[in-house]
Amino acid sequence: MRQKIQKLWQFLFGDGARAFGTLSVILLICLAIAPAKDRFREWTRYQQKYLRLIRGRGEAATLQRRFQGGLQQIWMPELGVTDRCGTCHLGLKEASLWDVSTQPFRPHPPIPHSLTEFGCVMCHRGQGAATGVEEAHRSTLAWEQPILPARYLQASCGQCHWNTLTGTPQLNLGRQLLARYDCVSCHVLKTPDGRRLEGTTDAPALTHIAEKTTREWTFAWLKNPQAYAITATMPNFQFTDADARDISAFLMSVGQASGLSPAAVPAGDAAADAQAGASVYGESFCASCHATVNAAGMLVGGDVGPELTRIGSKVKPEWLGEWLHNPKTYDPDTAMPHYRFDQKQLGPLRAFIEAKTDSDFLANVHLEPASPEQVAHGKALVTERGCASCHEINGIKKPANFAPELTVVGSESLMKIIFAPGVERTLPDYLRAKIRQPHAFPSAKMPQYTFTEAQVDALVTALLAQTERARTLPAALRVAGKRESNYRPAGKAGQLMADMNCFSCHAINGRGGNMAPDLTWEGSSVERRWLVSFMKNPNTLRPALIRRMPRFNVTDAEAETIADYILTVYQTPDFDRDAIDPAKFSAADVELGKQLFYSKYACQSCHIVDAQNDKGYIGPTLTQVGARLNAAWIFHWLKDPQALRPGTVEPNRNLSDADARALTAFLMKQNKEVAKK
Amino acid sequence: MKRLISIACALTLLAGCSRPAKAPAPLAAKAFGAAITEVGGGKQVGSIGTALDQPVVVQVNDAQGSPVAGALVELHTAGGAMAVPTAGLTGADGQLTSTVTLGGRAGRYQIAATTRDKSGKPVELRLDEIALGYQQQQGRVLNDQYCARCHDPESTPERVSNHDNLTAKPHAFTEGAVLNAMSDADLAAIIGYGGPALNKSPEMPPYGYTLNKADVDALIAYIRAVADPPYRLKGLTYAKN
Numbered sequence: 001m002r003q004k005i006q007k008l009w010q011f012l013f014g015d016g017a018r019a020f021g022t023l024s025v026i027l028l029i030c031l032a033i034a035p036a037k038d039r040f041r042e043w044t045r046y047q048q049k050y051l052r053l054i055r056g057r058g059e060a061a062t063l064q065r066r067f068q069g070g071l072q073q074i075w076m077p078e079l080g081v082t083d084r085c086g087t088c089h090l091g092l093k094e095a096s097l098w099d100v101s102t103q104p105f106r107p108h109p110p111i112p113h114s115l116t117e118f119g120c121v122m123c124h125r126g127q128g129a130a131t132g133v134e135e136a137h138r139s140t141l142a143w144e145q146p147i148l149p150a151r152y153l154q155a156s157c158g159q160c161h162w163n164t165l166t167g168t169p170q171l172n173l174g175r176q177l178l179a180r181y182d183c184v185s186c187h188v189l190k191t192p193d194g195r196r197l198e199g200t201t202d203a204p205a206l207t208h209i210a211e212k213t214t215r216e217w218t219f220a221w222l223k224n225p226q227a228y229a230i231t232a233t234m235p236n237f238q239f240t241d242a243d244a245r246d247i248s249a250f251l252m253s254v255g256q257a258s259g260l261s262p263a264a265v266p267a268g269d270a271a272a273d274a275q276a277g278a279s280v281y282g283e284s285f286c287a288s289c290h291a292t293v294n295a296a297g298m299l300v301g302g303d304v305g306p307e308l309t310r311i312g313s314k315v316k317p318e319w320l321g322e323w324l325h326n327p328k329t330y331d332p333d334t335a336m337p338h339y340r341f342d343q344k345q346l347g348p349l350r351a352f353i354e355a356k357t358d359s360d361f362l363a364n365v366h367l368e369p370a371s372p373e374q375v376a377h378g379k380a381l382v383t384e385r386g387c388a389s390c391h392e393i394n395g396i397k398k399p400a401n402f403a404p405e406l407t408v409v410g411s412e413s414l415m416k417i418i419f420a421p422g423v424e425r426t427l428p429d430y431l432r433a434k435i436r437q438p439h440a441f442p443s444a445k446m447p448q449y450t451f452t453e454a455q456v457d458a459l460v461t462a463l464l465a466q467t468e469r470a471r472t473l474p475a476a477l478r479v480a481g482k483r484e485s486n487y488r489p490a491g492k493a494g495q496l497m498a499d500m501n502c503f504s505c506h507a508i509n510g511r512g513g514n515m516a517p518d519l520t521w522e523g524s525s526v527e528r529r530w531l532v533s534f535m536k537n538p539n540t541l542r543p544a545l546i547r548r549m550p551r552f553n554v555t556d557a558e559a560e561t562i563a564d565y566i567l568t569v570y571q572t573p574d575f576d577r578d579a580i581d582p583a584k585f586s587a588a589d590v591e592l593g594k595q596l597f598y599s600k601y602a603c604q605s606c607h608i609v610d611a612q613n614d615k616g617y618i619g620p621t622l623t624q625v626g627a628r629l630n631a632a633w634i635f636h637w638l639k640d641p642q643a644l645r646p647g648t649v650e651p652n653r654n655l656s657d658a659d660a661r662a663l664t665a666f667l668m669k670q671n672k673e674v675a676k677k
Numbered sequence: 678m679k680r681l682i683s684i685a686c687a688l689t690l691l692a693g694c695s696r697p698a699k700a701p702a703p704l705a706a707k708a709f710g711a712a713i714t715e716v717g718g719g720k721q722v723g724s725i726g727t728a729l730d731q732p733v734v735v736q737v738n739d740a741q742g743s744p745v746a747g748a749l750v751e752l753h754t755a756g757g758a759m760a761v762p763t764a765g766l767t768g769a770d771g772q773l774t775s776t777v778t779l780g781g782r783a784g785r786y787q788i789a790a791t792t793r794d795k796s797g798k799p800v801e802l803r804l805d806e807i808a809l810g811y812q813q814q815q816g817r818v819l820n821d822q823y824c825a826r827c828h829d830p831e832s833t834p835e836r837v838s839n840h841d842n843l844t845a846k847p848h849a850f851t852e853g854a855v856l857n858a859m860s861d862a863d864l865a866a867i868i869g870y871g872g873p874a875l876n877k878s879p880e881m882p883p884y885g886y887t888l889n890k891a892d893v894d895a896l897i898a899y900i901r902a903v904a905d906p907p908y909r910l911k912g913l914t915y916a917k918n
Contacts, residue, residue, distance in 0.1 A: 099909075101782075106782070109783055109810040109811060109812060110810075110811065110812040110894075110898070111811050111812070112811075112891075149726070149781070150725055150726035150757060150780060150781025150782075151726035151727060151728075151778060151781075152726070153725070153726055153781070166815060166818045167811050167814055167815050167818075169724065169814070170724065170727055300834075453728045453761070453776050453778075454727065454728045454730075457727060457728060457778075546834060546835070599879070600879065601879065601882070602878070602879040602880045602882070605827070605839070605842070605843050605880040605882075606839065615841075615842035616839060616842050616843075617837070617839060617842065618826050618827070618839050642887060647822070649822065649823055649826070651823075651882045651883060651884045651886065651887045652886035652887045653882065653883060653886065654883075654885075654886045
């Protein structure tokens with residue numbers, strides 16, 4: 001053995017020349033290691049594969065010309081982006097590779113941003129600087145940023161966009177849910193500009209709860225809110241019977257009657273009034289805001305107000321009568337309008353609503369009068385579970401910092417998180433599990449929500465948008481959300497509009513709901529006479545709509561006050577409402593307009609002018625449009641509808657002034673008023 | 678001794694670190710059917726990566742066509758799509774309901790629902806689902822806002838279709854047989870300049886002064902995505918892993 005080694009040594013380093021030769025060879029090999037290592041890098045294989053892929057294609061020459069070998073890098077220090085993804089993802093910008101389904105060569109689908117402007121990791125996360133498949137895409141112990149799964153991808157849009165984007169329905173839903181389910185009442189969640197997100201549920205104040213409902217109902221509700229109404233936003237706190245008994249006792253003890261004298265509402269004969277009540281309920285379009293489960297088991301109606309399926313099991317009859325009479329007496333901030341029902345409507349309506357009961361719901365609830373210890377225990381529980389975060393309760397302060405802040409939860413380090421058993425070690429999976437089963441985690445105060453899979457996805461998406469990166473991005477990149485204005489109309493009309501809660505459905509000057517048309521420029525469009533009669537008896541303009549303006553029993557004087565206010569204040573600066581005098585239109589103008597209406601522009605596909613023959617019902621019926629709108633509005637509307645009401649379906653037809661004038665003449669002739677009922 | 682203890686400690690630590698092996702509950706078929714049919718949930722349109730609105734419901738029937746309870750149905754998905762649950766026994770009505778989440782790539786996803794008959798031979802049903810990417814999703818929003826009122830003949834309580842009120846009946850965007858034959862340029866022309874641009878009815882108004890080019894492109898992308906039969910059938914590839 002030793003001899004062999006000696007021989008080899010002699011062979012390699014026996015004399016000066018041999019030693020020099022051997023060392024040179026070793027040196028050469030050492031020098032070759034670096035380029036060889038480079039030659040066999042993972043990404044070089046992908047580049048060769050890409051070249052083979054494009055070789056056989058029709059547009060091979062173009063693709064070949066655009067191919068750049070070697071490491072590709074996008075570097076944007078101000079965004080914290082160092083991306084080498086393009087080294088392997090070579091087809092990202094090649095739309096002609098649309099049929100290639102294998103990664104890493106798929107083209108990137110069209111998006112509103114350029115890839116070189118933002119890089120890849122801004123949206124997809126992962127390790128941009130890495131050049132190996134494992135390193136770049138999957139989390140390692142040192143680098144905690146795996147690729148964001150496609151199902152949460154919209155979270156990335158939310159890092160800069162705090163406004164509502166049409167392209168990100170899931171993110172928008174998630175943010176709505178955070179507010180609607182009052183997550184943000186316990187958790188602090190701030191946008192990068194430091195503004196705290198506010199809840200939108202308006203969980204009812206419990207200061208006068210004893211006036212509204214019974215302790216039995218409160219008990220059953222606390223036990224399982226979703227058993228009362230499947231749409232209930234209050235989560236299930238999984239209280240024991242004893243806990244629910246004590247909390248209900250405490251709430252009743254501090255939610256005493258406010259001393260309001262309930263309006264005398266005739267009780268009504270339930271059987272006889274059921275029909276009449278149902279028609280008041282229908283005529284008043286209660287279902288636009290309130291849902292009920294119908295006989296077929298389907299939930300029908302809007303989600304602005306609470307579900308009414310079992311309302312008769314909840315509210316006290318006197319309270320219901322007073323609420324229907326004028327909801328503002330109990331809750332001055334309610335979104336429910338003051339309908340001004342008369343006694344003939346109130347009795348039947350109350351009987352109809354009261355009859356919506358569920359005999360099973362309270363069948364097994366029997367509560368003894370509570371002892372002081374039970375009330376004290378109830379108070380302790382209410383404090384411990386943070387009820388006052390959402391509800392106003394006499395004697396309990398709204399807790400501060402009740403739950404962990406979620407402002408940067410989207411970039412939370414996995415090292416800091418305690419995972420429940422069986423939960424995949426990724427941030428999205430942690431958030432999912434936490435939302436779906438909060439009780440699986442140690443020391444969780446969080447209650448049990450009943451979200452669908454899609455809602456959980458949406459919530460996780462919205463939370464993942466709350467990243468450290470979002471907070472530190474240059475302010476110029478940030479697109480702020482729309483803030484609701486605090487516009488309040490003034491004077492007597494303003495009081496009336498607040499009383500009837502016009503803003504629950506209509507938006508004016510950036511404040512209000514979107515169920516009904518925006519009225520910001522209503523004063524430039526309508527005729528006073530029409531508006532007054534519409535206020536008194538809103539007849540439908542759009543036959544296909546199921547949500548319509550309900551009739552409030554306004555007096556003549558009230559209708560005129562509101563009409564005058566609207567006509568004076570809600571005027572567009574773009575034109576003068578009296579600029580076009582319809583008396584100056586000639587018969588020839590009207591005739592030309594008619595021809596344009598029916599032939600060239602085929603307006604009858606969407607509108608009805610001649611009730612006998614026209615059928616279109618996308619736009620409003622125009623049989624009396626001349627009595628409803630003024631000529632200047634019609635003319636300017638025809639010229640550019642979107643300028644007057646952004647997003648309206650009516651297309652801009654790029655009409656010449658002459659055509660628009662003729663059409664206006666024709667439409668202004670449609671002014672036959674129907675005899676009043 | 679010390680060494681032994683430290684080894685034992687290390688082993689315990691390692692054992693603690695390893696994820697508890699999740700043994701999938703063995704699902705054994707209690708009954709066997711002869712056929713599998715779709716009850717609902719096929720041909721849905723959703724955004725990439727999101728759960729479809731309606732669950733996929735399949736039903737196992739015996740040779741006489743009556744439902745079989747307790748048959749094992751497996752749902753196979755590809756391309757990052759997921760079905761929850763991926764397998765299960767049919768209920769008393771012979772049906773299995775599963776929520777499907779689409780993968781990250783826009784296009785068609787195929788879900789194969791399989792069950793085995795008495796002889797152990799697999800019986801398969803394939804369902805197609807459509808995933809919309811960002812641009813198609815934009816198109817879908819525009820479709821709902823401007824087009825669906827006439828182009829979608831189905832009425833819902835929220836939206837009554839105007840389709841039947843028109844003299845020239847608009848094509849539903851799913852009518853691939855007609856729309857696939859139109860080039861992108863033709864679609865852009867009829868959207869931008871109205872029916873008369875292609876010698877069709879003026880009941881189709883021009884939207885070129887209302888929508889911008891990106892909007893029109895998005896609409897075309899949406900129309901291509903929902904076409905049935907699919908657009909560019911020849912090159913159609915289902916999402917794969």
